[in-house]
Amino acid sequence: MSDTTKIKIGIIGGSGFDDPELLAEQSERAVSTPFGEPSDVILEGRLNGVPCALLARHGRNHNLQPSDVNYRANIWALKEVGCTHILATTATGSLVEEYKPGDLVILDDFIDRTWGRKCTFYDRNECGPRGVCHLPMRPAFCARARAALYAAARDRGYTCHNAGTAVVIQGPRFSSRAESLMHRQWGGHLVNMTTVPEVVLAKEAGLSYAAVALVTDYDCWRENETSVSVAEVLEMFKKNVKKAADVIIDAVQILAADQDLSYLDAHKELVASAVMLKE
Template sequence: MEKNSDSHSDGKHSKLSFSLNFSFSTLRCFSSIFSKCVKKFDTSPFLCPGAISVSCTARSPPPNDLHFFSSCSFYRFSLWRLLCVNSSNMVKVGIIGGSGLEDPNILLNPTAISIDTPYGQPSDHLIQGTINGVECVLLARHGRKHDIMPGNVNYRANLWALYSLGVDVIIASTACGSLKEEVAPGHLLFPDSVFDRTNSRKATFFDGTFSGAPGVSHIQAHPTYNEKLRQVLISTAEKCKLVHHRTGFGVCIEGPRFSTKAESMVFKSWGASLVNMTMMPECILAKELGIPYATTALVTDYDCWKDEDQVTAASVMKVFAANVEKAKTLFIEAVAEIGKIDWSAEILQTKTAARQSIMISPDVEVEFLKVPKT
């Protein structure tokens, strides 16, 4: 342990800065040290392997916003995620928002966290806080200035950043055009599948660029979204009396341009309900990490199959702005419902399926797909 001489007293608390260097396996041994002050030390699967150089600040008494961050750029964790009382019934929710849904005001005590990942920088700072007493991490998919086009979003870094902050489940929003008359602008739709038409995005963690993701993953893409989480969103929409559609699939195009009419007519003939630019590969990357994931489609316009409605960025954003309040209401209520549910079995199933999809010896441990021993 390396201790820095930075102690002082301001009449309210004393401050001590220090650094620790340890391996993941050593971390497990620390539980006995903390057993007198906490009931459980969370050695969750969200801790990453290898040596970690940790910098933290200790205060007495510890305030609610104290965080335990690694000075190593890959790994930063909430202290209360590591050292929390009765943590077995807690869930941490990741929220990936499109335009307008990056508002940190939906969180209580929001804290911005800058983080690097083995796959580069995420779209923006992650905002950590609580909603209805449930720990949440908010991430703006396109950045808070909406200056990252769909094909340039670093989806891998976004998902890895949420994972490294201990997120258990993820709910997302995405703006979509409608391919069906009955799916009108202003409606919500909860997709149950997606048709991928993208062609230039890095769509897997298992591409050999990071040793922590060994082998090749042939992840099952069906079901695309976690059904238990999807049903929570649907029941919440019903409770909030929001006009919505329970099923339907979207076609994810590369963008940033909108569809030609020929493309739109083909997509419609396939039976798709939506056309969109960000549904892929986000959902697949969440599956590779073993994190339950579901999205909410915010219908902004009819795609150009409908002659009388010309799609423009201005018209899309006008309707989307109106949808934002609906989505905020939905997510705030949904997070409260998610917090009432025990997700341990769902997470176990999701991580087990992800591990079994990797073409590598079963003796090889994939750290981020390990589950806590009960």
């Protein structure tokens, strides 16, 4: 990648990134895509001098449930406005004792338990890319972006785990206890509803993608544990969302200071090598 290439970092989240003073030179931009409309308008501007684009995953009024989010339109729109990276936040339940409510986790893998969601851009849409993409998902997340998030959390002194497998369920309901126990047996550390297909599509788009998870509860696998509730999740999220926001903000600066951007070319080359086209 040439030295003149500029990075632009997309941020997918919601609460914690709605401060009107967060971005300088900000403007709203409505983007239409071949795959429909994204969750909301994109807010563009500069975060401490770095070009950024903010998108509320569930809409700014949080009116979209996880299975109704148009993940393809969201990722496509962020790429359309020039994003090279995406940093995401996600609320998660913990499946292991040591990942405590209030902790942060930099995700490094996932188990997909969703269904019916559009998980690829290569679906013969006449305005989309051609061919069939058999994309490898190891690693699932960009190592460079993950390292930036972890360094930002560590420098802030926040309790942060540098790896975690998210079991992504369909939602909008929470897991049953039997499901929660099963997810633990599978090796999951966390459970959420939105990482898939977001991470898959970002990688298929050739973008650098990483996510910081905020642990809100212990799901329902522990003995004598009451069932997780929306009120509990929201209370913990509101108490600690500033941590995730701080980490994203600092990670933007770390990524912008990186002089070696060859990993961005590597992401694009991986996608190109995974596409099968009929001769």
